[in-house]
Amino acid sequence: MNGGVIDTGLIDMILLAFLVAITWAIVRLRDLFGAVMLTGIFSLISACLFMVMDAVDVAFTEAAVGAGISTVLMLRTLALTKGRSEPHHNRLELGPLLLVVVIGAILIYGTFDMPRYGDPQAPVHTEMAARFIEQSGEEIGIPNIVTSVLGSYRGYDTFGETTVVFTAAIGVFLLLGVPRRGRRAGDALRNDIVLRISAKALIPLIMVFALYVQFHGDYGPGGGFQAGVIWAAAIVLYTLVFGLARAEKIFRRRPLELLVAGGVLLYGAVGVVTMALGGNFLDYDYLASDPVAGQHYGILLIELGVGITVAAVMVALFFLFVRRRQV
Amino acid sequence: MAAILDLSSWICLVAGSFFALVSSLAVLRLPDYYSRIHGAGITDTMGAGLILLGLALQAGISLVTAKLALVLIFLVLTGPTASHALAKAAYRLGLDPVLNSEKDKASSSR
């Protein structure tokens, strides 16, 4: 499929117009539930826009994370805080409006110096990116350049990012982890036969798809983050249909907590092993006798670590929010 | 042969877009929540189905067509389930369907 033949400029502009309309609706909407739903739709359409801009991995992650986990957690927060609508609303705040217009004007003035959208001669494409595109085939040998850059060339960044996810989980554990009295979340959906049968059909498919995304991330869009979030989505579906009690019997608290830390530890362990074998931290060349094979092993292991941590963190966050009782 | 495939794929794509447009009009204009759910379901079935069929005709017999078929199966599984979940949740919360005649009002009971 040749990207140059399809005229994507028009599609870009239409999708951006949609996004501006949705954002306008979010500002004007008084009802919080509607605003959260519009945020989910916003994430989905921006995922479409990322696809049109050839960013397939980013589109995948945005659709899974933005339209999935974010929306679910926001809805649960609305339920816990009994938020229905904003009481003081539609007051046009002149101070913030002026500030925002000024900042926007400065930014637009700044874009006049930028190369036009899509310019192949732009400076950003010449140095690091050109080297990655040309050399990653020989040095690492996997087709998905984004995965090789994420896993190998910029592996330290990804390690930091996994640690950030882990830290967020710790923060939410500290904030919401202590049980208290109150009304428990209801199990109203369990007796519905349509949802039960659909969920039973879908959940294994979603889990297999998550594993496919995890291990196919070298050859197509995918990788640890997307796979972790999709796995968590399967468990969220199970919890929504069959109830928190049954879900918690299967995905117990202690193993979940261990897995949250386990992925990060796996990632760090790979780095320590490469140091022990004589190289730098996370220098995968030393993992096997052939450097390219070493790179493959290294990327496989760290993507697994990332996937484990992200899946466990998303499930743990969801369980913490749902377990929290309404006062 | 290629021209026939091209033409039929174009017809499918345009028809699918037409159904998607009809569905959005239905969601905007129909008076009652339950009929709006029905309208939204049109995109999942006719809209998405025809567009996927049009794309599959473009791709021929290949891995892409197999993936498109899987996407269609997934949509057919989840679309009606979502409509059902929406309708059930609204009914549980007490939203009554908009009924027109006195006879209907008298006979509707929870």
Added chain:
Amino acid sequence: MVDVGLYNYWAVIVLMMTGLYVVIARSNLVKKLIGLNVFQVAVIMFYISIGKVDTGTAPILEEGIEAYSNPVPHVLMLTAIVVGVATIALALALVVRLYGAYGTIEEDEIAEMDAAEEL
């Protein structure tokens, strides 16, 4: 070929500023977080649009394809999305605790209660 020029960037800046307006101007905490989410996605969109190459395709090595889109912004923005969701999750947990402590999620009411306590 429709030459988009710089309009993409301007539309994305409009999105960013609308998200920022919601964060600053609305007092409901969940609405602020929704605005923050919009702002984050707009920033990510800005970086991805810098990486697009006219005749290029997705950065997955394949036989016969010459030009690829720039993979570096994709990698950076993947990280940004995940960090964004971690931030939003933590912020939502804080909102839940704030509701438990003050009984409201309106920022000005919380500030009033704090000021009344200090007196």
